[in-house]
Amino acid sequence: MNGQMYQIACIVAAARKALKTDQAILYHPDQYINKICFQILPSKNGEATELSVSDWFENLKEKGLKDLQLFCPISVEDRGILGFSNTTQSSILCFYKDGKASYFLPNWKSASPGRGWDVTYTEYEWERSSQDIPHYENNIEEFKDILTRIEDLAIKIECDNFAKVFQSARNCLLDPESGKGLVEPQIPLQHLSIFRAASSADVFGGMGSWNDEPGWLAQDKGLGQVYDELSDQLLRNIRSAILFAINEW
Template structure:
């Protein structure tokens, strides 16, 4: 799994947990991450034109909750035109879907930039309105158990092929899914 996909999956999992249990979001950045910022659409549910910048993931979740955030989900395309470029930054086309109580839907798309001085990555997620969103929030099947099993299987494979760093990533993702902090 590349760093972009890892980050977006962790953000969605941590955000869903925070919403489900009414607690602050718990997100631990990976060692290659520097800053994560969020460029949000205006607070009056998209009627104004000035964007709001949330400098931290905690601020982002609080801002979205003030706008009536009901749920978030991962949007991940399954059909990729050129699989050979997936290891590069800004190629996954994945996003964070946000569903609001008003029926509005938006998505946050990431843009990764490498900071050569710090030798770390900065990520800015920009929010966009979903113009043709359905009138009701889509119902998604709960695949938590099969996802947990897939993470466990990949972790075991990574250990077998002596890629302990990747094994740790999948172990951490499984812990995050189960609400266990690092």
């Protein structure tokens, strides 16, 4: 899975668990993260405040946090951009007891050589047309189907390595114990299997990814349109699965 999507999913999961259990948030950034901070909305004097993950969560609770969710669009205009930083268009939605809402957008910036990444989440007001908190459906059956179909395509265009990836992702949906990772979001087991499948199936990157050679191979075999359609459906199902796994528990 894209590292930026993985991070925001883990932060939201940790925050939701802490909120539900009324405990402190437990989150530790990956080794490639040099610095992570949250910049909350400017105070009345116009000064911005930068907080650590734990201080950010406590600040949200002080403001009357009712719920928070991961948000990301389920489709993009150009899948090819997903190999670059700051292209997931993901954010953290925060809902407060007074009916107000805000969202945090991440910005990833490369630190000095060998120091990894500096990540800043900046808060903005969210003026909603509806006061309802978004709800996401379980797309597991559709996800299984698209994984089967795109695995068949990968075999036809002789991309056996990607066929194995899609098969592995489908196995995660069939067996909750399959595809365990080293560090995973703090969500229930039944949701973890869906998240693992989405993580395994996320093949959209730069050079060497599903966005690269497979597209040309599909064109050469007269399957270019099928490749585009299945790739779009795969991305939508990956994003939908992530939204359900992280938000609906």
